[in-house]
Amino acid sequence: MSTDEVYVFRPFKLIALFCVFIALALDVVALLSPAWVTSEHYSLSLWEACRQSTDVWHCLSTLKTDWQVATLVLILTAATITLLSFLVSLISFCLGTYRRYYRIVAVLLFAAVVLQVCALILYPIKFIDSSMLRSYHEFNWGYGLGWGSAIFMLGAAILYCLRTDIYEDAYY
Template sequence: MSTEEVYVLRPFKLIALFCVFIALALDVVALLSPAWVTSAHYSLSLWEACKQFTNVWHCLSTLKTDWQVATLVLILTAATITLLSFLMSLISFCLGTYRQYYRVVAVLLFAAVVLQVCALILYPIKFIDSSMLKSYHEFNWGYGLGWGSAIFMLGAAILYCLRTDVYEDAYY
């Protein structure tokens, strides 16, 4: 009689690597987005505030207010940590011998999620508190991409915490 070996493929680390890549891409697009808050004649991003006067847009830097600088720094730090996590997980996945770094990547991603969520909560609170717009406004797709990035970071961090090297042999 021959013994058959069965290998169970659990692609959690590959899915987590893909999630980190998507989170990084969403974060970059959110950082570069011109539309975080919009209204009829106003647009606010992380970098500049633009107002429309007689079909001509005039833009000013937003790096003069402390809460906008704080939001930008928090998101840039989260994006940098996400980039570092992506590189570490890509190297660990490709080489296959550095599996102990998956826990470090998970901790880094959890830290990036905390920074990103703090920035995404700070932004609307301080925006409404500063009363920049007295009229109707909406938080636009740039702000939404920031939340999407945080969700993918959290998903990747959870997937990196899963232990796939422990098998349920005792139950069979």
């Protein structure tokens, strides 16, 4: 690069890579969260349902009902796709071949968003429909982290769709 040339660095792809990392981290924490639905003496996660009776918590697996297994499979699949897209994005960014794979990463992330949103819509509908808890309950931070992960996945997918390279060549 000579002294007359100007290079404009637009960090959209780096920000997108960071968003995918945050989405993956939020997804892992949401999967491991013990609190998706809570009430005074009840806690429900993706893996187990716990009830408190006289200072002792009794937990049972939630993998017996089909809608909870479907939710878990959808979120695990979305997390796996997010991990794959993160690895492809990271490797292509480090090797400098980033333009070739960004469209693939964007499509993978849009697919992960669809799976994640389907799981996050299915979960409260089937929870309320099954009437597991007849008292006051609230969807807790584990469920919220699932939505946060979906938002970061969507943001990263949109950033990977931006084509800033074709506009830079026309000006410089």
